[in-house]
Amino acid sequence: MTEAQPFMTMKNIEKSFNGVPVLKKVTLQVEQGEIHALLGENGAGKSTLMNILGGVHQPDGGVIQIHGKEVKNLNPRVSQEHGISFIHQELNVVSDLKVYENMFLGSELQNKFGFLKVEEMCAQTSEILAKLGVHINPKEYVRNLDTSYKQLIEISKSLLHKSKLIIMDEPTSSLAEHEVKRLFELMRNLKKTGVSIIYISHKLKEIKEICDRYTVLRDGELVGTGYIKHENLDSITKLMVGKSISEERLTKEHSLGPIMLEVNDLTSHGQFKHIDFTVRKGEVVGFTGLAGDGRTELFESLFGYRKKYTGQIKINDQLVKIDHPQNAVKAGLGFVPKDRKENAIIKDLSVIHNMSLSSMGHFEKAGFIQDKSEQEKFHYYKGKLNIKVHNPRVTIDKLSGGNQQKVIIAKWLEVNTDIIIFDNPTQGIDVGAKQEIYQHIISLAEQGKAIIILSSEAPEVLKLCDTIYVMYQGEITARFKGEEATEDEIMSYATGSKREAEKIG
Ligand SMILES: Nc1ncnc2c1ncn2[C@@H]1O[C@H](COP(=O)(O)OP(=O)(O)OP(=O)(O)O)[C@@H](O)[C@H]1O
Numbered sequence: 276m277t278e279a280q281p282f283m284t285m286k287n288i289e290k291s292f293n294g295v296p297v298l299k300k301v302t303l304q305v306e307q308g309e310i311h312a313l314l315g316e317n318g319a320g321k322s323t324l325m326n327i328l329g330g331v332h333q334p335d336g337g338v339i340q341i342h343g344k345e346v347k348n349l350n351p352r353v354s355q356e357h358g359i360s361f362i363h364q365e366l367n368v369v370s371d372l373k374v375y376e377n378m379f380l381g382s383e384l385q386n387k388f389g390f391l392k393v394e395e396m397c398a399q400t401s402e403i404l405a406k407l408g409v410h411i412n413p414k415e416y417v418r419n420l421d422t423s424y425k426q427l428i429e430i431s432k433s434l435l436h437k438s439k440l441i442i443m444d445e446p447t448s449s450l451a452e453h454e455v456k457r458l459f460e461l462m463r464n465l466k467k468t469g470v471s472i473i474y475i476s477h478k479l480k481e482i483k484e485i486c487d488r489y490t491v492l493r494d495g496e497l498v499g500t501g502y503i504k505h506e507n508l509d510s511i512t513k514l515m516v517g518k519s520i521s522e523e524r525l526t527k528e529h530s531l532g533p534i535m536l537e538v539n540d541l542t543s544h545g546q547f548k549h550i551d552f553t554v555r556k557g558e559v560v561g562f563t564g565l566a567g568d569g570r571t572e573l574f575e576s577l578f579g580y581r582k583k584y585t586g587q588i589k590i591n592d593q594l595v596k597i598d599h600p601q602n603a604v605k606a607g608l609g610f611v612p613k614d615r616k617e618n619a620i621i622k623d624l625s626v627i628h629n630m631s632l633s634s635m636g637h638f639e640k641a642g643f644i645q646d647k648s649e650q651e652k653f654h655y656y657k658g659k660l661n662i663k664v665h666n667p668r669v670t671i672d673k674l675s676g677g678n679q680q681k682v683i684i685a686k687w688l689e690v691n692t693d694i695i696i697f698d699n700p701t702q703g704i705d706v707g708a709k710q711e712i713y714q715h716i717i718s719l720a721e722q723g724k725a726i727i728i729l730s731s732e733a734p735e736v737l738k739l740c741d742t743i744y745v746m747y748q749g750e751i752t753a754r755f756k757g758e759e760a761t762e763d764e765i766m767s768y769a770t771g772s773k774r775e776a777e778k779i780g
């Protein structure tokens with residue numbers, strides 16, 4: 276073994292599923308103490324490659340070396356013995372177990388009589404979670420926690436073992452900004468101690484910020500590798516999708532129709548207060564801010580998921596009282612919820628049925644779903660969103676994580692209410708398909724719908740929206756015309772460092 280030997284090498288890895296090749300002689304090298312970005316479109320093969328390194332899948336060909344020594348017949352346990360930890364894209368936490376039970380699942384601490392050392396496990400759990408800034412009771416049942424906590428538990432689990440290489444497969448998809456910041460701090464500290472990290476994310480800004488080198492896959496092939504600092508977002512995008520994606524605004528100046536939704540002085544104690552805004556026919560309105568800004572709570576109330584609020588809601592100039600989602604739908608509101616990965620995917624149902632069936636209860640009963648045939652709809656969105664699936668009859672869990680997202684968002688793009696609220700519409704979706712989803716949303720507006728986008732990503736609202744509202748701790752702190760806002764300005768209002776009454780029209 277020489278000094279120049281990389282810590283981990285995967286050489287010419289091949290893998291097929293049911294005769295379809297998904298990895299074609301892929302090589303990946305990770306140095307000790309580096310953060311290595313693994314990039315590519317949805318379905319490019321990132322998770323599959325990591326599943327091979329984590330011992331979940333066996334490769335059909337190729338070699339894996341650690342410190343120059345070949346390792347064979349990996350399974351999850353052996354992989355862990357080699358110092359490899361895996362934070363999975365699909366959250367693996369068990370809702371019916373407590374936090375500490377999840378942390379120590381399969382590696383429970385026992386005393387010499389075989390009794391579980393519960394307090395010791397709780398103490399270690401708290402200690403690790405605290406490093407991520409999380410303070411929850413280790414004896415709490417996971418089912419009572421928000422998705423972001425589940426993701427943090429998943430991350431913490433990997434820190435329990437003294438790992439040399441940590442695979443992070445989209446660790447931040449459900450995290451708020453301050454949680455991402457903490458995670459990055461932790462990653463930098465791990466790096467200092469010589470730990471290597473493989474980092475997968477569709478958020479290219481994160482990649483720029485935290486990663487040292489990158490490897491890009493396209494359709495199962497290696498298309499590039501190098502130093503992040505030598506690249507810009509555009510060159511990385513080009514490698515991933517084979518073309519540039521314009522950073523320009525997609526919404527052009529256009530005339531708006533009459534006010535369809537008007538909200539006056541909406542207040543819910545401890546959640547949001549004095550909320551005033553309007554949405555016009557044909558308008559795309561964005562709401563952005565940081566964690567705890569109250570945006571999701573506001574719109575869940577507006578949609579009747581939460582009952583306690585005061586203030587007025589007018590739809591088409593009619594005062595409405597919404598205390599149940601069914602009333603919201605009757606009044607012409609549609610709501611596309613976030614965290615679809617957890618809440619909306621039915622794993623043992625086929626792709627095509629997941630796209631057309633159920634879990635949209637309120638809308639179906641009220642007849643607000645467009646009436647295309649299953650096949651028609653499937654083929655339309657498969658092409659439009661570049662959904663990688665060979666056979667629509669396979670169960671949806673055979674698709675890559677992002678392609679599952681695309682199937683579910685496609686279903687929701689068919690909601691045919693006059694006013695549609697999208698919460699986090701492009702979670703987990705690659706840069707190319709994001710653009711298609713934006714185009715689709717804009718065309719809904721052009722057809723005369725009123726659109727509301729909730730997003731924690733400022734670039735998303737900047738690209739799409741005619742009007743942007745920024746929220747901070749439950750209040751609207753700024754209102755911008757889409758073409759006049761900048762990311763920096765949005766951030767200064769979102770962090771509360773600036774607040775201007777006169778900005779709010
Ligand atoms: N268990 C499986 N059975 C059949 N096909 C599979 C299986 N797992 C993955 N695939 C296929 O392998 C290809 C690569 O999937 P993979 O999950 O590696 O993509 P990815 O790069 O991680 O994408 P994403 O960004 O969406 O997570 C996809 O076309 C997927 O459908």
Ligand SMILES: [Mg+2]
Nearest residue numbers: 322364675676
């Ligand atoms: Mg994946």
